[in-house]
Structures are given as structure tokens and as C-alpha cells.
Amino acid sequence: MNTRNKAVITAVEAFLPDYILDNEMLSKMVDTTDEWIMSRIGVKERRILKEDGLGTSHMGAEAVKKLLEKTGTKPEEIDMLLCATVSPDMLFPATANIICDKTGIMNAWGYDINAGCSGFLFSFETAASFIESGRSKKMILVTGERMSAMTDYTDRTTCPLFGDAAVAMMIEPTQEDGAGLLDSILHVDGVGRHFLYQKAGGSMYPPTEETLKNREHYIYQDGQTVFKNAVSRMADVSVEIMEKNSLTSQDIAYLVPHQANMRIIEATGKRMGLQKEKILINIAKFGNTAGTSIPLVIWEFEKKFKKGDVLIFSAFGAGFTWGSMYYKWAYDSK
Ligand SMILES: CC(C)(COP(=O)(O)OP(=O)(O)OC[C@H]1O[C@@H](n2cnc3c(N)ncnc32)[C@H](O)[C@@H]1OP(=O)(O)O)[C@@H](O)C(=O)NCCC(=O)NCCS
Incomplete structure (x- = not known):
């Protein structure tokens, strides 16, 4: 029996902006077609956070609120919050801190991790280290991107690719063998x-x-x-x-x-x-x-x-x- 703590995902919630930008609309903005995008990339539509003054923290905070509600967790029970993003609200302070403020998570510390599209892997590895060592007992890992904020919608080679979304995961320790x-x-x-x-x-x-x-x-x-x-x-x-x-x-x-x-x-x-x-x-x-x-x-x-x-x-x-x-x-x- 392995008695070492392992990190497990115990719940997951997401926030998706309502606005849908599909290939039809994109083909009116740049010289492209649904056929080209589907055959070269495979994207039909993407969600875009349109509202001015809202950034990645907005989507992250909404996902966290849903996660807390779903799991019946009080914000003060969370001891750590990490946020993986390449599109932070600002260069500083960390989007993790802003999400904590927006969701009433007052007993936690945390920071942002920038690892490009490997952001989930790198931040989950970091989360697992804190969980395995016993330094964190109840952590939220947020991954969030407002890619549309840095996408050039006049450049047909990049604008079909990206979309916006955020996901929040509860990460906790288990001693269950193999999980x-x-x-x-x-x-x-x-x-x-x-x-x-x-x-x-x-x-x-x-x-x-x-x-x-x-x-x-x-x-x-x-x-x-x-x-x-x-x-x-x-x-x-x-x-x-x-x-x-x-x-x-x-x-x-x-x-x-x-x-x-x-x-x-x-x-x-x-x-x-x-x-x-x-x-x-x-x-x-x-x-x-x-x-x-x-x-x-x-x-x-x-x-x-x-x-x-x-x-x-x-x-x-x-x-x-x-x-x-x-x-x-x-x-x-x-
Ligand atoms: C972006 C990507 C789809 C382009 O596909 P590609 O097969 O490499 O296409 P190219 O860049 O060689 O371009 C081929 C032609 O298509 C054209 N083209 C590019 N984007 C186009 C679009 N949206 N619609 C129509 N034609 C397009 C190019 O201008 C080029 O035309 P030309 O031959 O007249 O110069 C592809 O390179 C890719 O998926 N790269 C990795 C992207 C990625 O995953 N990034 C994130 C990593 S985490």
C-alpha cells in the first residue's frame, strides 16, 4: 500500500463566454473559408469574451464560483490557488490574486504560471508537488485564456486558431493506491x-x-x-x-x-x-x-x-x- 499523498482532481467546472465566432463570420473578416479551416486545423467555431474591461480573471472567477457551489466548499477552505495563463489580466499583479479577490478566497496564496499551451501540465505538476508534500490540502487550479485579446483578426494564418475559456479544478490529496x-x-x-x-x-x-x-x-x-x-x-x-x-x-x-x-x-x-x-x-x-x-x-x-x-x-x-x-x-x- 502506497501511503504517500497523490494529487487528484476531485471536481471540475468551466466558464465559456456566450459569444460564438464561427468560420462563416471569420470568412467575412479575412480571406479564408470554412473548408480551409476545417481541413487544415479542424476548428468550426470558438468562444470570444467580447465585453470591454473583462479579462481572464472574470472567466476564471466565474468557473471558481461554480466549482465552490458544486462541491459545497466555502471560499475560506481553499489554501492555495494557481492560475495557468498566457493572457493574464495585467502583467502584474497575478491573475490568481485577482481571482481570489473576486471569489472571496481569503485564506489562500498562489500565483500565475506561464507555460504556453502546456500550461495545464506544468501547473498541475506544480499543484501536485504542494499536495504530495502536504503543504496544500485543498487547492484550486484555474486555467484561463482570453486569447482573443492578443489575436490579430486581420491575420488569416493565426485568427482561426484561438478561443477563450476558463476551467477551475479542485485538487486534493488521496492516499488511495494507484489514483x-x-x-x-x-x-x-x-x-x-x-x-x-x-x-x-x-x-x-x-x-x-x-x-x-x-x-x-x-x-x-x-x-x-x-x-x-x-x-x-x-x-x-x-x-x-x-x-x-x-x-x-x-x-x-x-x-x-x-x-x-x-x-x-x-x-x-x-x-x-x-x-x-x-x-x-x-x-x-x-x-x-x-x-x-x-x-x-x-x-x-x-x-x-x-x-x-x-x-x-x-x-x-x-x-x-x-x-x-x-x-x-x-x-x-x-
Ligand atoms: C497554422 C497552420 C494551420 C497553417 O497550415 P499550413 O499547412 O502550415 O499552411 P501554410 O502556413 O503553409 O500556408 C499554406 C497556404 O495557405 C494560406 N493560408 C494560411 N492561412 C489561411 C487561411 N486561414 N485560409 C486560407 N488560406 C490560408 C497561406 O497563405 C499559404 O498560401 P500560399 O501558399 O499562397 O502562400 C499550421 O501551420 C498549424 O497548424 N501550425 C501549428 C499551429 C499550432 O498548433 N499552434 C499552437 C501550438 S500550441
């Missing part, structure tokens, strides 16, 4: 900074009239380089975690991949030898919500999961960052 986060393989390679970034607005290129004129506050991506790296690295690391833990494709209930591009997801599933039914996909409805995409899949497909199901989480993103996790689901979802 929870069992293994992770995580990587960074800073060479990726040349291929996917938001150039201006930080300390290297503070905002100026010039940076605004050059549209440097928007996402820049060398799509083909990112695509090639994503396909090979996400597939490699997913196979690596299987081999490391002697898992066969039969042992895996579901692959929960980052939702960047249908072709990347399919290539990863194929390399793992998984049947299509085991690969969970919702990219058509929500697009790429960066670090929020894996939690959004977990939230949407939660009812499918049975206690003991083996899930593999896999992601690749800006940085470059990438990795995979071996997770055993801890409850029968109702």
Missing part, C-alpha cells in the same frame, strides 16, 4: 521563442507607437515550424510515458490531448496505437484555448470517466514547452 497523478515527463526548449510569441508589451519591447503600428502586440507564429515540432514532440513524449510505465494502448482509457490542431492530435493518437474512440476531441467547438484546452476536454467528457480509468494528458506549446502525464481518474462521474 491520481502517477507520472509526468515535461520539457522546455527556449529555441521555440523565435517561432511563437507576442513580441511587444513586456520588458524587452515595451509598448510604443512603433510596436503598435507594427502590430507586435499580437500573436506571431511560424505555423509550419510550430506544426512540425508539435507533431513530433507531442507524439514522442506520449509514447515515452507509455513505455516508461509499461502501458499498452489497451491499458489507456483515453488520450486527453491539447487541442491545437486536428492533424497534431491524430498523429499523436496514431503513434500511441490508439483507436479513434479513445482520443478525446472538442477543438471544433472551442478552438485552441492554450493551457485551458485539456481541462476543457476533461470538463466536457467528465461523465465518460470511470474510477480507475487511465488517462494520458499530452501538450505542446509556446516556449517551446511540451510533455505528457499518466493520470488515473479518481471517481465515477455523475
Whole structure:
């Protein structure tokens, strides 16, 4: 019997903005078609937080409120809140702090984690360290992105990709044998900074009239380089975690991949030898919500999961960052 604490997800809730931007509407904004976007990316529509003056903390706080209500938890019971985001409300203070303030979480500490589209993996690993060591007993992990705030809707090569959403997860310790986060393989390679970034607005290129004129506050991506790296690295690391833990494709209930591009997801599933039914996909409805995409899949497909199901989480993103996790689901979802 393993008596060491393991980190488990005990509940999940999401917030999605009401506004839907579909390919039809997008094709009136830039020179593109539904056919091109569906065949190259696989996104049909994405949610957009339209309201002025609302940022990632708004969506995160709404998801947290739902989570507290669903689990009958008082805000003061939470001892830590982490927020994974590349679209914080402001460069500082941390969006985690703002979410705590908006939800009455007064007995907690926390901070933001920026790991691009691998944000969920990196923040869940961090969360697990606090839970396993006993330093946190009841934590909320928020992943939230207002990608539309940095998407250039005149650039047809990037604007079909991204969407907005937030997910809140309750993370708690368990001593139940075999449940929870069992293994992770995580990587960074800073060479990726040349291929996917938001150039201006930080300390290297503070905002100026010039940076605004050059549209440097928007996402820049060398799509083909990112695509090639994503396909090979996400597939490699997913196979690596299987081999490391002697898992066969039969042992895996579901692959929960980052939702960047249908072709990347399919290539990863194929390399793992998984049947299509085991690969969970919702990219058509929500697009790429960066670090929020894996939690959004977990939230949407939660009812499918049975206690003991083996899930593999896999992601690749800006940085470059990438990795995979071996997770055993801890409850029968109702
Ligand atoms: C963005 C992406 C879909 C582009 O697909 P691609 O096959 O690489 O396409 P290319 O960039 O080579 O462009 C091919 C052509 O399509 C055109 N094109 C690009 N976007 C288009 C759009 N939305 N509609 C129509 N045509 C488009 C290009 O201008 C180019 O035309 P040209 O040949 O006349 O120059 C693809 O590179 C990709 O998915 N990259 C990874 C993105 C990603 O996942 N990022 C996040 C990582 S977490």
C-alpha cells in the first residue's frame, strides 16, 4: 500500500463566454473559408469574451464560483490557488490574486504560471508537488485564456486558431493506491521563442507607437515550424510515458490531448496505437484555448470517466514547452 499523498482532481467546472465566432463570420473578416479551416486545423467555431474591461480573471472567477457551489466548499477552505495563463489580466499583479479577490478566497496564496499551451501540465505538476508534500490540502487550479485579446483578426494564418475559456479544478490529496497523478515527463526548449510569441508589451519591447503600428502586440507564429515540432514532440513524449510505465494502448482509457490542431492530435493518437474512440476531441467547438484546452476536454467528457480509468494528458506549446502525464481518474462521474 502506497501511503504517500497523490494529487487528484476531485471536481471540475468551466466558464465559456456566450459569444460564438464561427468560420462563416471569420470568412467575412479575412480571406479564408470554412473548408480551409476545417481541413487544415479542424476548428468550426470558438468562444470570444467580447465585453470591454473583462479579462481572464472574470472567466476564471466565474468557473471558481461554480466549482465552490458544486462541491459545497466555502471560499475560506481553499489554501492555495494557481492560475495557468498566457493572457493574464495585467502583467502584474497575478491573475490568481485577482481571482481570489473576486471569489472571496481569503485564506489562500498562489500565483500565475506561464507555460504556453502546456500550461495545464506544468501547473498541475506544480499543484501536485504542494499536495504530495502536504503543504496544500485543498487547492484550486484555474486555467484561463482570453486569447482573443492578443489575436490579430486581420491575420488569416493565426485568427482561426484561438478561443477563450476558463476551467477551475479542485485538487486534493488521496492516499488511495494507484489514483491520481502517477507520472509526468515535461520539457522546455527556449529555441521555440523565435517561432511563437507576442513580441511587444513586456520588458524587452515595451509598448510604443512603433510596436503598435507594427502590430507586435499580437500573436506571431511560424505555423509550419510550430506544426512540425508539435507533431513530433507531442507524439514522442506520449509514447515515452507509455513505455516508461509499461502501458499498452489497451491499458489507456483515453488520450486527453491539447487541442491545437486536428492533424497534431491524430498523429499523436496514431503513434500511441490508439483507436479513434479513445482520443478525446472538442477543438471544433472551442478552438485552441492554450493551457485551458485539456481541462476543457476533461470538463466536457467528465461523465465518460470511470474510477480507475487511465488517462494520458499530452501538450505542446509556446516556449517551446511540451510533455505528457499518466493520470488515473479518481471517481465515477455523475
Ligand atoms: C497554422 C497552420 C494551420 C497553417 O497550415 P499550413 O499547412 O502550415 O499552411 P501554410 O502556413 O503553409 O500556408 C499554406 C497556404 O495557405 C494560406 N493560408 C494560411 N492561412 C489561411 C487561411 N486561414 N485560409 C486560407 N488560406 C490560408 C497561406 O497563405 C499559404 O498560401 P500560399 O501558399 O499562397 O502562400 C499550421 O501551420 C498549424 O497548424 N501550425 C501549428 C499551429 C499550432 O498548433 N499552434 C499552437 C501550438 S500550441
